[in-house]
Structure formats: structure tokens, C-alpha cells
Amino acid sequence: MTRARDGARKRAATAQGLANTHSGTEIRVTTADDYMTRDQVAARWKLSPKTLSNWHHLGKGPRCFRLANGRYRYRTADVLAYEEHLLESA
Template sequence: MQKMMMNETELAARWNLSPKTLQRWRSEGRGPRYMKMSKRVVYPIDEVFDFESRALHSATWARATDVVFPDGSKLMDAREISYVTALPLYVFTQKQVREALGIPHRRVEKLIRFDYEEVIAWAKRWSQDAEDQGIHAKIDPGEQRRSLQQALASLPV
């Protein structure tokens, strides 16, 4: 006779986890679906196999393909968007700066990605708001460093 259910201890041993980890996963809504019979928790074998097959990935980036984005959107990481916009890298990598400036971004799993068109539209709005407030970015070709405002003003918008 084939076994239909697995208890918490058996599943923890199968995955080399602590039973406490499975308990935490259940409280967080993670892990395979389970059944609770009185005080006993059991996992149907089919649910365990299903969960294991969904956890299989051929590459690290494959996990990000579960997220659906609008057609034609090319998502870039912080280094790429910094390079194409010529804006400082810290603007995209530092969470506080990114949020303070309102830079549009998307979270793909634990990764932060940027859509070029959205960033350019944001830069246009940001530059226009600065001009509306009477702030003009004067670009001095002899100066070694430039401000964020000067960098945004020099974007091809």
C-alpha cells in the first residue's frame, strides 16, 4: 500500500529542515498545502511533490519570469540604468535616495529593476518641477563634478 500522507517530522527529515521551520512556513502561508486533523498536521504526498516541482529552477534569473510586465518594457538593473542615463549609481542603489526622489522602480522577487521609459518620464517631470520652482541647472564645462540637478538637466529628454 502506498503512503498518502506525510507528517511534519517525515517532511522535515526529507528536506533536511527543522519541524519548527515547517511550522513557521505554515504561519507565513509558505510551503506545501497541509491538512490539520485534530492537533496533527499532515501533508498529502501529491502536495509535497507539487511544491518540490514548483521549486525547481534552471537558472537564477528564471524565478523573475513569473512576474508579468507590460509588452515592450525592458527592465534594467541599477548599473545599466545608471550607465544609459549618465546619472550617479547611488541614485538607483540607495533606497532612501530612490524613494526621496520618487524614482519609478519595480521589485522582482528581491531585485530592484527600472524601466527606461519610466525613468526618462520621471526625469522630465523632475526637471520641469525644478524649473517651475525657479531652479535652473547651469552646466559649467570646466567643473569636474556636477550636481544631480545638472545630471538630470543634461538627459536627452
């Protein structure tokens, strides 16, 4: 019975994007859909990608990170949180 419950719990966690490591801690499993390119964010907000680049260097806008190939990615959750912040402050 316990194994069946553990199996069901693991399947539910995997469906939520969580996975267990061998140490028992949970880590978030991400997919490519969890991230947006600078061009995607710029198109969403009808801005130039250069504007987002300038914002990044000024410390404005949503958080982003640089990949080894020099391209930037934005977590979709950060983009949505930034939009929410703008709506609340307006």
C-alpha cells in the same frame, strides 16, 4: 457480458484508488501512504519541523491540514508538487 465489463471496470478503478458511491460519483480512496507527517517532510528536506510550522503560519510551503489531535499532515502529492514548483522557479 455487460456485468463482466462493469466488474472489470470497477476492479480497474479500485486499483487506481477510486471507488463508486451509491450516487454514482467517484471518490478517491486514500491510504496512510498518501500523507506525510511534519517530521517526515522535515527529514526529507533536512529542515526542522519548526521551520515547516513557521512556513505554515506564513502561508509558505506545501499545503497541509490539521487533524483533530492537533497534528499536521501533508498530502504526498502536494509535497511533490511543491518540490516541482521550486525546481521550475530556480
